[in-house]
Amino acid sequence: MALDQEIKAQLTPYLEYIESNVVLRVCANSGGASEGVLEFVREIAEMSDKISYENVEMERSPSFAVDKVGAEPSGVVFAGLPYGHEFTSFVMALVQVSGRKPKIEDGLIAQIKNISRTLNFTTYVSLTCHNCPEVVQALNIMAVLNPNISHTMVEGGSFKEEVEAKQIMSVPFVHLNGEEFGGGRMTAEQILAKLGESVDTSEINSRAPYDVLVVGGGPAGAAAAIYAARKGIRTGMLTDSLGGQVLETMGIENIIGTKYTEGPKFAASLMDHVKEYPVDIISSQRANKLVRNEMLELTMDSGAMLRSKTVIIATGARWRAIGVKGEKEFKNRGIAYCPHCDGPLFAGKDIAVIGGGNSGVEAAIDLAGIAGHVTVIEFMPELRADTILQKRLRSLENVTIVTNAQTKEIAGSSKVESLTYADRTTEKEVTLQVQGVFILIGLTPNTEWLADTVKRTKVGEIIVDKHGASSLPGVFAAGDCSDSAYKQIVISMGSGATASLGAFDYLIRN
16 A cells, blocks of 8 residues: 555545546556555545546656646656655645646746746655755646646656766756756745746835835744734745745754654744734845845845835854865765755765764764764864764764864765865874765854845854844844854744844834
């Protein structure tokens, strides 16, 4: 049986949203993964009289297309089983192909429909990747809306030879018309921007000024927006990623009152909470410049501009680069930052993890169950992770810990083949033969775009007072982009609330 009872129970309510008959066109040979895909398709078809299936020949086996009966092919194809995080992608495709309107803005729908070029996308995923579904779902929507666009999701575990041949070592990774297009989490808006499709900025420019404009869609931004909206003032939220960096976090066990959750689930709950209030959300837009004239004016990369009486910056942070030779050259070619997403691509291989803090040690523990051998490299004389994590790490037989080591170079031909580090005491250099390097050495605040607008620390964190106020009147900051002592989700949410209350106090006094 391909589907267990729990999955069937979850799927059943969504089958009610199917508007027209759908056919799953499946290409499956005998044995192995093909049998699993064929059984999956059969069981799905048995669950609804609006779903049927038929056998066809396709480019990849096993794979299946999701098409509307009596219509032209949708262009949506799943190669391999869409299990794990991708099961939701399949369910959404099933409903949208049947004729149900995707939950995206009308302006974005029009922009997708206006594309006249032929675009054949292929996305390589792993079923443990929590970033992959966003890309898969965005491209599926584009294919459903525009007959010039097609999209195939390729599950790397079922097509290992293809993944190896294309040297794909990070997911999600997208090819367009047979050429590399890009990797990492991308929204439909970001994909369109990457395609060079112009964005209509007139609608954004015409929006009335806000009382509070929150820049950022992570925990700090969500808290700030909710607290502002609850005051009954006009609130906007500008973000290029709803959920922020928490989307890249898997197990979360330190949200007070919530024993356990996962990043994508928690991020979705944050946005659901924000949407309970009249917050004007401008998504998939990146802030570019902030100036004060009669009001604060925020310009975006697209050229659009918003005005507000106060601004709360909650742009978060990103993984810090180590800045050594080979790091840029081998990104997505053996250098990775997310063990949950990319770990399966390094099964049985020798890898290195740079970073001995909680993130690095947690990654090493996770990867040790997949990789052949893991070497943890820490710059300081001792690991910095929690004692319980260190104890677990040291209990693993296929892990080597190297401390007091400075990474010098990551090298290879077309992909990572080695890493060189130096002992900081003896200066002796050692070269490890590795096929992958995971870099987890902390965060860099996303504040470069502010330049000298507000005072920042030497590492770029926005300096704030106890009210969350920055050096520029009317501008506040919260979360990992600020100079808060600790970078934690609960602290970010608290600082978002503080900044919002600070902004409200500023408004009533000015």
